[in-house]
Amino acid sequence: MDLPYKAEYAKSGRASCRGCKSTIEKDTLRLAVMVQSPMFDGKTPQWYHKPCFFRKQRPKTVDDIEHFLNLRWEDQESIKSKITNGAAVIVPDKKGKKRAGQTAVKKEALKDFLIEYSKSGRAACRGCEQKIMKDEIRVSKKDFESDVGRRYGGQDKWHHLTCFAKIRSELGYYESASVLPGFKTLSKEDQQNAMKELPAIKQEEMPEKKLKVEDEVDASEDSGLEKKLKEQNIIMFKYRDKLKELPKKDLKELLEFNDQAVPPGVDEPLNRLADLMTFGTLLPCKECKGGQFVFCNNGYECHGNLSEWSKCLKLVKEPPRTAFKVPAELAEEYSFLKTYKYVPRTRAVKDLKPTASVKKDEENDTGPKVQRALPPLYNMEFVLLGALQGSKELKAQISKLGGKVVTKIKETVMAVISTEADVEKMGARMTEASTVGIQVVPEEFLDEAPNYVGRIPELVLAKNISSWGSDPHTRLPPEPSSSMSSLKSKSKSMFSSVPGKVKMKVKGGTAVDPDSGLEDCTHVYVSGKDKYAAVLGLTDIQKQKNSYYKLQLLESDTGRQYYLFRSWGRIGTTIGGNKVDNFSSLMEAKQQFISLYEEKTGNRWQDRDSFVKVAGRMYPIDVDFGEEEETKLNLDSDVPSKLKKEVQELIGLIFNVNNMKKVMLEFELDTEKMPLGKLSKAQLQSAYVVLTELQQLVETNASEARFIDASNRFYTFVPHSFGTDNPPLINDLELIKKKIEMVDNLMELEVAYNLMKATGGNNTIDGHYDQLKTEIDVLDQKSEEFKIIKKYVKNTHAATHSNYKLTVDQIFIIKRHGEEKRYKPFRKLHNRRLLWHGSRTTNYAGILAQGLRIAPPEAPVTGYMFGKGIYFADMVSKSANYCCTSSVDNTGLMLLSEVALGEMHELYNASYIEKLPKGKHSVKGVGRTEPDPKETIKLKDNTEVPLGKGIQMDLQKNTSLLYNEYIVYDVAQVNIKYLLKMKFNYQY
Template sequence: MDVELPYMVEYSKTGRASCKGCKTPIPKDVVRIAVMVQSAFHDGKTPNWFHKDCFFKKQKPASVGDIKNFENLRFADQTEIKEMIGSGPVVVASKSGKRSKAEQAALKDFSIEYSKSSRAGCRGCELKINKDEIRVSKTVYDTEVGMKYGGQKVWHHLECFAQMRADIGWFDSGENLPGYKSLKKEDKELVLKTLPAIKSEDMPEVKKPKLEPNIEAEEKEKMKKLQKQNDVLFKYRDNIKKEMKKHDIEKLLRYNTQEPIPGDSEKLLDQAADLMAFGAIKPCPECKSTQFIFNKSGYSCNGNISEWTKCTQLLTEPKRTACKIPDELKSEYSFLSSYKKKPETRIIQYIPPSAATIAKDIAIKKNPDELDGPKVKREKPPLYNFKFSVVGLKEEEEEIKKRIAKLGGKCDSKITDGTIAVISTEKEVKKLSSRITKAKELGIHIVPMKYLDCVESDSSGALNFISSMTLCDWGTDPAARLPQDEIKSSKSKSIYTKSVPKSVTLKMKNGLVVDPGSGLENVAHVYVKGDDKYNVVLGLTDIQRNKNSFYKLQLLEADTKNKYWVYRSWGRIGTTIGNSKLEDFHSLIDAKQCFFDVYADKTGNDFRNRNNFVKMPGRMYPIDVQYDAGDESKQSKFDNIPSKLDPAVQKLVQLIFDVDTMKKTMMEFHIDMEKMPLGKLSLKQIQSAYTVVNEIYELIQQSGSNARFIDATNRFYTLIPHSFGVHAPPLIETIEQVESLRQMLDSLSEIEIAYNLIKHEDTSEEKNPLDKHYEKLKTQLEPIDKKSDEFKLLKNYVQNTHASTHSSYELEIIDVFKVARQGEARRYKPFKKLHNRKLLWHGSRLTNFVGILSHGLKIAPPEAPPTGYMFGKGIYFADMVSKSANYCCTSQQNSTGLMMLSEVALGDMMECTAAKYVTELPKGKHSCFGHGRTMPDPKESHFRDDGVEIPLGKPITDDKLKSSLLYNEFIVYDIAQVNIQYLFRMEFKYKY
């Protein structure tokens, strides 16, 4: 995949475009240069055009390698642009006191001032710059905002700026920074001390690499040949442009088996001139296309390897045949009559993109969760990101706010769940005013003003002092109220993702939702005729072109009169990029025709024949989405009906049916919640995605071509829309990615079960929603008395088998339930007679438990990839509690997990001490045993009256055993060998 270049150059096709700099028209056939900026209205880049001279006033490209299409200019124009380009003059101390125009322009890019607020983040350390703190700015031109608006001020702490001055390009004294004279006397002294002028001999020297004499001579000779070729090329190009009609140019290309490039007159001229100057290119060895585009590094094939993916072939010296001229063209165009030329190799002068452009491209293609750290290491102030409220200290409030700001925190009069503590007095706590009561409800500590004294003398105790100095008898863990560091994420956030709404309220009519963007949800409904629902969501992911697009199309009918609308909206998934259009019609026939035309234009298919849909290259693909809205609101009127369930069971049911948890799980996987809402993931779609992921696994095993990985990646992200913001969808090419996606699809399958159980509940029945959910599980859950011997035995199993290597958390049992799944005991009955039955652990995500309890533990489907299954596709168990607990996917923020104990009929086991993918057990074996070096002491096992072993002994290690496994694993390949008996609600107590 090519580097996305920030600029483009060409000869203007018309005289209609206006310069973004001087606002006057750009004449036809002159050099114009564009800044490629993200369009706010569609999923793609759009050129902001400038006159050549105006461009360099606003932009500062570092290299001609950053300019797309530079290689297709005349040699003289290339030379002129090269001379105009530089990395931008640095600011150095002026010996004479006078500066050149370039130096004066560079100086204007800097400034120094007191920070006006605490919102801006430092580009060095990525921490916030506090209000009234000295900050230094540099105007940059290569950021999203800088490119769009001709520069963006980025701010730095004074100390961070000093550490980065070589990269930033400031070698002068701090006293020459614009704004320096406005600083206080003591701050001027600090600036002079921090930013002294750097002597010229101490400055980093940039030398051009010196070439060996023979290499230098070769380079000069190459440039002569390049200029000669360029002159010949443009001689043909000028004649073709001046004399030939478009259809004759295409005829010439086709006569030489070259497929004409559609939609771009300049590219067509380049293609025809290349044909005449160098010869006809033979078909692509990969896709057999005969359409090639010349770029910086060679000839890119413009064909397709499939309906999903462009060909990736890049040829530097393609095989050619001599260009032939049809007789009818010879007689019509005089310059063609005597044409005769042998094929020739075109010289390529590859100039790579600048380091800044490559770094930016890598950042776009990088997972946003894996961003690089700050450039400058700076210790966070002790109250960084702490938000306080002050109550009952009117006279001292201003002083408190200043002290908190100096320590890196902030104050807010509103008390919320994000307030770290309230600064007040014992008197106020006793009064229990409305604001103190609010703090109590939210579990927020009240601390005295003395707290700030303690932090100022010992900054490391800022968090602990809140609990130790509290004036009240309530308070939850203050660490849980700290927001995640936002500066780093905001640096990576685009202007097109910062204001994306988290949820949209949908209004349903007749089972379908009118898109709220139409503004017609109260007066119209989606038109339906029989089985035809005129409601479509289309998607297209293309990682080669960095596209992650959606297109929504609806035919709407007025509720009360004969009026129709076609509404369409489009954009990039997970961003504000996009637009919409609403057209009204008085005739249903006209509205339908418009709907059909748009569908055909976007997909290449007829809507009336959509059941036989064929994906077309470069076109969109339908996503099987239908919106159900209001299911939860229908049940709200029964919330006040008392539940008949035990309180512990109520809490459990509430936990596993929590829709917000399901949404969070989907968002963790970057799934787009608008295009792929809960409960709308059809089994067919998930199975198709499993098949694609399995295909990627096979490609990894067979070292498949990059083009095949791109093809499969495009298909996967189109089937399961993901939100990556403006970041490019990542290529799926590693086993780790395949395993992550497999887990995601497993979770989606379980969420689909859970949400559909909720959706199909009888909403007319007057019963508490929790009782309805419970009935859908078809499972009896009975809380175990914590004083009983049974509970003590199970608690012992938890405490004894927590592995020493899993020391980041401790497990606290909240509740234990006896489980009886409907029909499972009967299914298990034949295996009850089998020897070697154990009570073993199994852990899974919270969102998987509705599916597990209602349908039982399942084995991965055949279409799922084999990754993550050390011993093949089966049901995995452990005898060490923490081994299974790690699969609960908990965190400090989401610390509740569920675990099961199941009776597992193991019988005769096939023993393994290393990974072995099992597709079929050997004859006479009932299960697989991954023998680990550490296990519960068999001598301490407890045997129940029915013969089931509970391996609750304390861990022992067999150092003589040569095994790659740390702990035991038990795998069965028949779901009937499992009988779920206990469900544990655990609190994961994280230590760090």
């Protein structure tokens, strides 16, 4: 686990202190706060002298400081003391003589507080989570636990004065408001109000537990352990100080002679050897068969790998050891090694509780800590217009009531505040208010507003002095959601990636990365079938990494000039960088490309087709560097279409690139590092295999290490965008189902993208239509077929699906090339029905081009109630739910297919079917409600249409299904007849 702070003795005299800016001398104790690097996917230390560190940082416990136990005992004690003083609660002074030490601690602690007038209306109160209005009194306590707070030495967390008073004990403030920094800047009246809200609480009136400052050494802790830790620390540093005189090669020899891994640098070898000489040589980890144990704050953790995808999780307090041995030649050279005698000891280890493992940068949103009524005009907008008396005072009054004054008259303005005279004049601005439909109210409106909390639109209508106005209820601002969520997203937005439209220049079938700045004058170097370009990825949940690395060898369009472009960073963020190296020789450029590829992957470039994953190294993402995205996906054309307008609109909807990108963003996929349609089918099939494995791990209740291993693989195969958050472990069936749905959709997008690519130069609507290999015609709305289908929609909308209503926009007649012929043998089967099937609009290019398909063998079985087949319904809304529409994107597409059901195998509960019983042609999942069988009609070809209204069935058995499901396991049993374009009218 990454800890937020770090301590060590300076390895050199090069680093500067982030506090005083002066050099930190070699061997001086230094402390760092670990912050996200803007240049690479990882944390970087910001170093301080010890005194400077505690001016800018407030660690709560030594358990949060990495390598703390590798410090000398006196330095450990000094840091403990600083942390204790930094956690001081602000309490009134006791009567009598003041102690200088206590006064200094209190004075230092008060620097974390501030009282002032709000400079704007942007900050949200950390108590009630409402906005603090401009010029309102606010009180801050600095936060040092968020990433922003640590990076900048404290972040002001503002509160309303009253909210601060209500949670003062949580904030550790029992003094009077008068001692707060900034108190003297308040007006006399506000000073009195502040002292009234925040009086001093006498120490004798406070519960004892309020006064106690928690020390990291609990009072009940065994003092014997502390004594033992001190004794062992002294012994270790006795060895460490002597080992420090040895050259690096001798330190290396000592480690290797004892079969220990040699860490980089000088400091870490010294720490490890001091531990080995004091407690004995560490034996290899048995869990991963050979991993090196290394001391950390909480014991000894294994630095080995369980597999090429994950690290060993073994953590022990008493690892297996043997005697430390000294090579004869070194014993002869160094007297302290010659006299060394191994004494078996067990290293004392405390049970540490780092706050980082309990609390993240932002607490979970559990609602406001303080319940505070919203001001009457909260977040409402008003326009001041005309000859008003004291507009400055009116602005202040609106602000105090929670509203804001704007200048632009628009649909979101609650009311215009003006006079009857200005309404009669009907100037340009008043005419604008009339056009938009915004009521005009007099100044007295503001005086009455406090009596209309939650009913302001009523007051607007009552006070309206104009002859116009739309319904003011429609202009109410959105209900205030938790401001904490917006504050969290704001704090995380430091490195958030802003999706941009990147124009990719393609030469020779491969796009030059525009970040190189060379897209106009170079192309990716190609030798035979080898394109010298690679995209690498690595997700490591344990190390909190989600990295990418791009590599391209570029050749000048004029020849004889070569460039090596590389970029790196964290997926879905702005974290990272890039570099371009210039080469005059192709051989030199190729050698550097090959060398970097091997360094990053552990595989030789020439062996990439038989790639073997190496632990800790990156993995190639199978990305299509092919044709230019924007050209291929353009549906606008000056060439007249031969298709009906309705069909043109349907093709535009099916091949809508923005909708495809929305699907990717919905699944937290990164559309910049993994552009639309670029992941190969083979890569997606690998993802299916991992999901199948994860499902088996859940069923067998496997170890966390196995889940980490598989999750790392999945996220590497399919790059996700989590921002700076750590990728979540995929360890439950619900999450696995979501990931299966994601890969299903990516498979469909891959088909759609390849269809668009296959249009060649003909990227018109007609070109895309031709790729579907399907005849699409518009069904006449006056026809009998249309009326039957419309009735089928109306009657079979299930009662439990009441959040939307369906309207038929268009019905298209579908004839897929070759499907009639494939279906012909099943036309003789009895029990053929016209049934519903719903899917996302982005999936219909694949459905029309390739038909409804069965999940591939490598796909997991999770999520398929009756096995891998094609699922249909006789209730329209059951299938409509799979269209994944919303109140914003409320257009969905549905299919009506003739399905040859034949003899049905009726089931009442989930049962995974791999092979149907003899004599059965399909499965019917029996639901409690189905269309009234008495109202079923038959078409001329004897196909049944179950368009009756839903009724409760009298079943002989209990069923787990609300509605019927029909499943066929042979794609030839399906003949798509109609495609419906539907409007989903959401009720709420």
